[in-house]
Amino acid sequence: MQAVGLSGPVLIVAGNAAITRLAPTWAAAFAEAGWLHRVRAFGGESSRREIEALAREAAALGAAVIVAAGGGKTLDAARAAAAARRLPFVSCPTVCSTDAPTSALSVIYCDEGPTAGAVESLEIHRRSPDLVLVDTQVIADSPPRFLAAGIGDAMSTFYEARAAVAAGKPNMRGGRSTRAALELARLCRDVVLEHGVAALEASHRHVPDNALEQVVEAATLLSGLGFESAGLAAAHAIHNGLTVVPAMHDALHGEKVAFGTLVQLALEQRAATAAAARVALESEAERVASFFVSTGLPVTLGQLGLPAETEATRVAVQAIAHRATTTGETIHNMPFPVDVAAVVAAIEAADSLGRRTLAAV
Ligand SMILES: [Zn+2]
Known part of the structure; x- marks a missing residue:
């Protein structure tokens, strides 16, 4: 100090x-x-x-x-x-x-x-x-589930930054984003994708190694600077939507943000007009979903506490979509208009991608 x-x-x-x-x-x-x-x-x-x-x-x-x-x-x-x-x-x-x-x-x-x-x-x-x-020995001694949640929160940063920058929206400070902010967010994602699984193993062993050091830097510093300086978009708004569902109250912030990231990627696929862009977004979403499964992060509504295909789940999804699209929510930082119907369809698409990914493991 x-x-x-x-x-x-x-x-x-x-x-x-x-x-x-x-x-x-x-x-x-x-x-x-x-x-x-x-x-x-x-x-x-x-x-x-x-x-x-x-x-x-x-x-x-x-x-x-x-x-x-x-x-x-x-x-x-x-x-x-x-x-x-x-x-x-x-x-x-x-x-x-x-x-x-x-x-x-x-x-x-x-x-x-x-x-x-x-x-x-x-x-x-x-x-x-x-x-x-941050003392990485203290982090290594904390429950691995918390680190996985940090990885989920960190993974959203780049996708939200990319969307907010594409839309020309202001960052969390109300200023313009910078090239540096977007690159920090991209580096954050790349580090977490490369070292996330190894960092979780280090956390299970309570031994801080290079992978854990890298992920702690990405999830704390790069992600923090990235989201504040480049802006949030749909993933965190979906998180806020998920908080209205009592069955999901035990899910951690980063766990809900992880699912929110899959929903954002589904929204982007729906909005893409060129077939090539849709294919690229689809394979990106598949890669992110597989990574989340490998880190134990939730990729389906069921894993977050909502049983599949019940009337109660249908009502909950409507409530999530309404909350996520309220005025002032960061979902309106996406580079295309987002309404309740689009969010409901994207949640269903994300859930089905999650189920396919889990079944393939
Ligand atoms: Zn967050």
Whole structure:
């Protein structure tokens, strides 16, 4: 932290598992640096109330920096508290399940009343984290399912960036995308395709090797910079649609985004007018689906918790499509108009591709 010009006092906001594992390391490191530090256990929800409490604690400590160690909600709440206090922020993800650690975004949740647990708003802060620090041994010791989800989230980045750039839509900051952003997103996909399966094996063995290092960089840094600087499109909107289905509440963000990516590729196939483009998109979708199967990511509605061909599933698919196409959703960053009927057909096409791919294994 000294190397990037930061100094104490330090408020560390951390999940309980991170505290148990890392508190002795923090004590030793900050004692050596001569910095006062205080560890605060994260309250469990990235809510307004928790963010205000963290900001108050930072003020009381006279903190010069806020460090967050834990999962997505811990990072989001601490990032928002740092933004409120205009303090530097250090992001230390202990799982590699999304690309959020690198971003300047916080998802804020309600923590009381009938909507408790629901997303209240998405805040984009003034600055990106000052430092993103990932210990790949900590990632190797986290459940492989989280890493697979991170791979799913990372795979969507290029396809969404490609679509948003083709449509000339603004990025997450409201600015124009850059060539660099699209190339980072492409590199992210290529790294994950090349090393994803080996990284998951490393995660099962709890040994961080080169494959895991590469995938952690891709899923955290390249994906985070890629989505923020190039923009999101259909895959994340489909994810948001899937969140309305109670049967899918146990699915992780990256698992739903993986299926959303297949739905986006199906939308692109439907919209392609030239036969050659359709064939190319079809083989691209087949490659992505096979890769998802090899990493254990869901490729069918059934794997996400919706049984095939029931009336309840038909109703759920309609609800997903309505939610995914609401005004302001990133699905409207696709380079062609997308409506409910197109999404329903694309979900069915993605599910059928997923079932064919699973059957071929
Ligand atoms: Zn995501």
